[in-house]
Amino acid sequence: MANTPLLAVATLAIAYAGYWIFKVIAIRRFYRNVPGPPHTFLLGHAKVLGEYQAKFPAMTSIQSALTQMKHDFDLPDIWYLDLWPFGPQIVICSSPDSAAIPSTINAMDIASDVTAFFDKNLGTGFIEAQNGPTWKELLHIIAPPLTPSATRAYHATIVEEAKIFHDRLQKTALQDEPIDIFHETGKYAFDVVSRVFFGSEVRLRSQTTYCLLYESLLGLGEIVGELVLMLNPVAKRPLIKERDRLVAGMEDEINKIIDSRFAVLQQKGSSLTKDSATTILDRMLLAKVQSNQPVDARLRRLILDNTKGVLAAGFGTTADTIVWLLLLLSHFPEVLAKVREEHTRVFSPSFDETLSLLESDPSRLKQLEYTTAFIYETLRFFPVGPPFREPPASMKSFTYKNVTYPVNGHRFEILTHAIHHDPAVFPSPKEFLPERHLPLSNPPYSRNAYRPFERGPRACLGSTLATEEMRILLVMLARTFDFEHLPVNVPDKPRVSHTDMDVTMGDVAFGVARFTAGPRGPVKMRVRRSKV
Ligand code: HEM
Numbered sequence: 001m002a003n004t005p006l007l008a009v010a011t012l013a014i015a016y017a018g019y020w021i022f023k024v025i026a027i028r029r030f031y032r033n034v035p036g037p038p039h040t041f042l043l044g045h046a047k048v049l050g051e052y053q054a055k056f057p058a059m060t061s062i063q064s065a066l067t068q069m070k071h072d073f074d075l076p077d078i079w080y081l082d083l084w085p086f087g088p089q090i091v092i093c094s095s096p097d098s099a100a101i102p103s104t105i106n107a108m109d110i111a112s113d114v115t116a117f118f119d120k121n122l123g124t125g126f127i128e129a130q131n132g133p134t135w136k137e138l139l140h141i142i143a144p145p146l147t148p149s150a151t152r153a154y155h156a157t158i159v160e161e162a163k164i165f166h167d168r169l170q171k172t173a174l175q176d177e178p179i180d181i182f183h184e185t186g187k188y189a190f191d192v193v194s195r196v197f198f199g200s201e202v203r204l205r206s207q208t209t210y211c212l213l214y215e216s217l218l219g220l221g222e223i224v225g226e227l228v229l230m231l232n233p234v235a236k237r238p239l240i241k242e243r244d245r246l247v248a249g250m251e252d253e254i255n256k257i258i259d260s261r262f263a264v265l266q267q268k269g270s271s272l273t274k275d276s277a278t279t280i281l282d283r284m285l286l287a288k289v290q291s292n293q294p295v296d297a298r299l300r301r302l303i304l305d306n307t308k309g310v311l312a313a314g315f316g317t318t319a320d321t322i323v324w325l326l327l328l329l330s331h332f333p334e335v336l337a338k339v340r341e342e343h344t345r346v347f348s349p350s351f352d353e354t355l356s357l358l359e360s361d362p363s364r365l366k367q368l369e370y371t372t373a374f375i376y377e378t379l380r381f382f383p384v385g386p387p388f389r390e391p392p393a394s395m396k397s398f399t400y401k402n403v404t405y406p407v408n409g410h411r412f413e414i415l416t417h418a419i420h421h422d423p424a425v426f427p428s429p430k431e432f433l434p435e436r437h438l439p440l441s442n443p444p445y446s447r448n449a450y451r452p453f454e455r456g457p458r459a460c461l462g463s464t465l466a467t468e469e470m471r472i473l474l475v476m477l478a479r480t481f482d483f484e485h486l487p488v489n490v491p492d493k494p495r496v497s498h499t500d501m502d503v504t505m506g507d508v509a510f511g512v513a514r515f516t517a518g519p520r521g522p523v524k525m526r527v528r529r530s531k532v
Contacts, residue, residue, distance in 0.1 A: 024041075027044075027082070027084055027089075028041050028044065028082070030082075030406075030408060031044070031045075031080060031082050034079070034080045034405070034406070035075060035076050035078065035079040035080065036075070036079045036080040036081060036082070037069045037073045037075065037079075037081075038073070039082060044082035044083060044084055045081050045082045045083060046082075046083055046086050046087075048069065049062070049065060049066075049069075049081070049083070052065035052066075052068055052069055053065045055068065055495055055496055056495065056496070056510050057489070057507045057510055057520065059225060059226070059229060059512045059513055059520070060510040060511070060512060060513070061385060061510075061511045061512060061513045061517035062386075062513070063383070063385060063386050063415065063416075063417035063418075063511070063517060064417065064496070064498075064510050064511070066081075066092065066094075066386075066415055066417070066418060067415065067417045067418040067421050067498050068496045068497070068498050070094050070415070070418045070422075071421075071497055071498050072497070075092075075094065077093070077094060077095035077097065077098040077400065077401070078091060078092065078093060078094070078095075078098050078400055078405055079091075079092050079094065080092070080410070081413075086231065088111075088113050088388075088410075088411050089408075089409060089410045089411070090388075090410055090411050090412070090413045091405065091407065091410045091411070091412050091413070092413050092415050093412060093413065093414050093415065094415040094418040094419060094422075095419060095422070095425070096419060096425060096445075096446050096448035096449040097400075097401075097446075097448060098400055099414045099415075099416070099419060099448055099451065099455075100448045100455075101398060101400065101412070102389035102391070102412035102414065103387070103389070103414060103451075103454065103455050103456035103458070104448075104455055104456040106391070106392075106395075107456055107457050107458075108389035108390055108391055108392070108412060109131040109132075109389065109390045109392075110128065110129065110130070110131055110388065110389065110390065110458060111388035111389055111390040111411045111412075112390055113388055113411060114128070114129060114388050115129040115130070117129075117224075117228070118305075118309070120240075120243065120244070120247070121220055121224050121243060121247060121308075122220075122305060122308045122309040122312055122515070123301070123304060123305030123308060123309065124305065125301050125302045125304070125305030125306065125309075126305045126306055126308065126309030126310075127139065127142055127306060127309065127310075127461075128309060128313060129305075129309075131390075134302075138302070138306065139461075141280065141283045141284055142280055142283075142306065142310065142461060143461050144283070145196060145278060145279065145280055145283065146196070146461045146462050146464065146465055147464070148464045150278075151464045151465050151468055152362070153278070154192070154195075154196060154465065154468070155358075155359075155362040155468070155472075156359060157192065157195050157196075157200065158192055158468060158469055158472050159355070159358045159359055159362075159472055159476075161188055161191045161192050161195075162188065162469075162472050162473045162476040162477075163355065163476065164188075164191070165184065165185075165187070165188040165473065165476070165477075166476045166477060166480065168184060168187075169184065169477065169480075169481055169527050170480075170529075172184075172527050173481060173527050173528050173529045176526065176528065177526075178486055178524045178525060178526045179524070179525060179526075179527065180521060180522035180523060180524060181323055181326055181483075181523050181524075181525040181527075182319065182320075182323050182518075182519065182521050182522065182523050185319040185320075185322040185323050185326070186214070186218065186315065186316075186319040187214070188319070188322070188469075188473065189314070189315040189316075189318040189319040189322065189469065190213075190214045190217075190311070190315040190319070192314075192315075192318075192465070192469055193310065193311055193314030193315050193318070193462075193465075194213070194311060194315075196279065196280065196314070196465065197279060197280045197281060197307065197310055197311060197314075198257065198261075198279060198281050199278070199279040199281065199282065212249060212250070212253050213250055213253060213254070213311065214315075216246045216247075216249055216250045217250075217308070217311060217312050217315065217316070219242070219246050220243060220246050220247070220250075220312070221312070221316055221514040221515050221518075222514060223239050223242060223243045223246070224243070224514060224515055225512060225513040225514040225515075226239055227239055227240070227243070228513055229513055247308075250308060251304050251308075254303070254304055254307045254308070255300070255304070257281070257307075258281075258285075258295060258300065258303055258304075259295075261281055261282070261285065262285055262288070262289070262295055265277075265282060265285055265286075265289045266289055266292075268289070269289070269292075270290065272286060272289050272290065274286065280306070280310060281303070281307070284299070284302065284303050284306070285299075285303075310462075312515055313462065313515075314462050314465070314466075316514065316515055316516060316518065317384050317466065317516055317518075318462075318466045318469055318470070319518075320382075320384070320511075320516065320517075320518035320519055321375075321378060321379060321382070321384075321466070321470060322469075322470060322473060323518070323519045323523055324378045324381070324382045324519060325374070325375065325378050325470060325474065326477075326483045326485075326525065327483075327485050327505055327508065327519070327523065327525075328374075328378055328432065329478065329483055330482075330483040330484055330485040330525065331485060331504050331505055332432055335374060335432070335434060336478065338370050338374075338434075339370065339371050339374055339474060339478050340478055340479050340532060342368060342369075342370045342371055343368075343371070343474075343475050343478060343479055344479070346364050346367045346368055347364060347475060351479070351480060354475060354476075355476070358472065358475060358476075362472075365468065365471050365472065365475075368471055368475070369438060369439070369440055370434060370438075371471055371474055371475075372437075372440055372467070372471065373434040373435065373436075373437040373438050373440065374434040374474075375467060375470050375471065375474075376434070376437040376440075376450070376452075377432060377433060377434040377436065377437060379452035380420045380426065380437075380450065380452065381420070381432065381499075381501065382511055382517070382519075383416040383417050383420055383451075383452050383517070384452070384516035384517055384518075385416075385511075385516045385517045386413045386414055386415050386416060386417065387413070387414045387416070387454050387458070388411050388412070388413055389411065389412040389413075389414070389458075390411060390412075391407050391410075391411075391412060395407050396408075414451070414454070416451050416452070416454075419449060419451070420450070420452075421498045421499065425445060425446075425449045426445065426449070429498075430498075430499055430500050430501075432501075437450075453466075479530060479532060480529065480530055481527050481528065481529060481530055482527070482528045482529075482530045482531075483525050483526075483527055484525060484526040484527075484528070485505060485508075485523070485524070485525050486524040486525065486526065487504075487505050487506030487507075487508065488506045488507050488508070488524075489506045489507040490502070490503065490504075490505075490506040491503060491506075507520055508520050508523055
């Protein structure tokens with residue numbers, strides 16, 4: 001009798017161990033019959049992924065390693081990645097046709113891992129973390145101010161901010177000292193998206209808030225990237241503390257903005273309508289203003305999370321892409337010459353005249369075929385990261401090109417980076433060739449091939465705004481300045497076979513993990529006044 005508790009504990013322990021042994025065997029056996037890179041019983045694909053991550057500079061986003069694995073192991077359109085128990089089990093779609101399965105053919109939900117990723121930083125109320133009715137509710141509020149026609153109304157704002165950026169660079173050019181260009185592009189992209197979100201009135205009255213939000217989002221992006229790649233829970237602790245401090249500071253400031261804006265809107269009362277509420281913040285507050293009710297806890301949480309989320313989504317990705325654009329202008333003089341020629345032809349040789357034409361006739365931006373192709377090619381090389389999708393619980397398998405693939409609790413990942421670097425999709429993918437996107441109205445690749453803003457119902461809401469920001473900025477900067485990148489760690493030969501961009505621009509060629517894959521900072525550049 002004295003041994004009964006001991007026996008019960010031992011039986012439980014054996015049953016528990018048996019359960020785990022059975023689970024490990026079942027999980028690992030699954031990968032015997034599906035395509036994928038080399039797999040081990042103990043570590044699944046974590047071993048090969050670790051080996052591939054080691055080929056790149058520290059903190060490189062996982063998408064580069066996965067693309068290289070696809071090249072080296074000649075992996076097919078659809079393959080599997082077993083990161084259990086360290087991470088999710090994934091079906092990887094690495095061709096244009098297979099990428100359509102989770103995005104446009106099935107329009108799958110955002111994966112729960114993505115929602116979990118946003119927890120405690122941007123917040124799970126952020127539209128990109130949501131599915132179902134809350135996503136739809138947010139879509140109806142956030143999408144209208146970002147449609148192509150609504151974006152036209154921001155032209156003057158964007159030109160104004162681009163001029164401020166231009167004038168800041170003028171001062172830098174006089175000093176001839178290298179600068180961290182990311183900080184400059186970051187301010188521009190943040191200024192634009194914060195005006196779209198809050199409206200110009202709020203931003204102009206809250207310089208301190210704006211700086212705090214900007215600096216906090218920058219810090220948060222770095223911390224989030226480190227946390228994703230870090231396994232040691234003890235080493236994570238100080239980072240988590242700093243993350244929580246940054247988030248609390250941001251939320252305090254956003255709460256102040258919500259309260260003061262709500263008070264202003266309440267004074268307008270019933271005169272505030274769907275048409276007059278043009279900013280995202282005003283649209284989020286509209287129903288409460290109209291019904292004369294206070295901002296309740298649920299709405300406040302949604303506003304907090306979507307303020308952090310839209311500002312981060314809107315400024316980080318755009319600022320990163322502008323950095324890549326300037327890096328490429330610095331390293332590819334023949335591209336720079338064509339961009340400049342087009343700006344002179346479509347606008348004017350004179351900067352002042354160009355500026356006034358941008359203000360009076362922004363429709364000329366549509367004629368910038370080569371400049372737009374240059375932006376597209378930059379986004380082909382440097383996509384922001386792989387979208388994750390969750391199959392519906394009812395989906396047990398799917399068929400692709402007459403082969404049936406089991407789903408078995410896996411997520412879907414669209415490996416945009418591999419598609420964009422696939423020679424079967426984009427011939428000579430290592431070459432930086434804006435011309436490959438021409439004519440823009442009918443480019444020579446399938447519509448599922450090029451997906452920097454993703455496709456389907458969960459595609460980027462800010463793609464038009466971002467493209468306009470980049471086009472306008474290029475018109476304002478490309479002829480005034482010469483950008484000289486000062487690269488770090490330039491190897492003699494390429495580190496990997498899918499790209500040789502590192503031989504040109506050094507370590508920065510491999511995007512680092514933050515909220516999205518961006519250029520490795522600091523990106524040192526010397527900015528001089530151009531002699532053209
Ligand atoms: C070059 C700039 C940009 C790039 C490359 C980019 C790329 C993307 C991609 C690939 C997604 C899909 C993510 C996924 O499915 O997991 C996305 C979603 C999103 N983007 Fe962008 N984006 C850019 C700029 C912007 C801007 C300027 C804004 C807002 C002002 C914005 C707002 C959003 C939002 C709200 C979503 C979530 C949509 C949803 O879940 O329904 N983005 N973006």
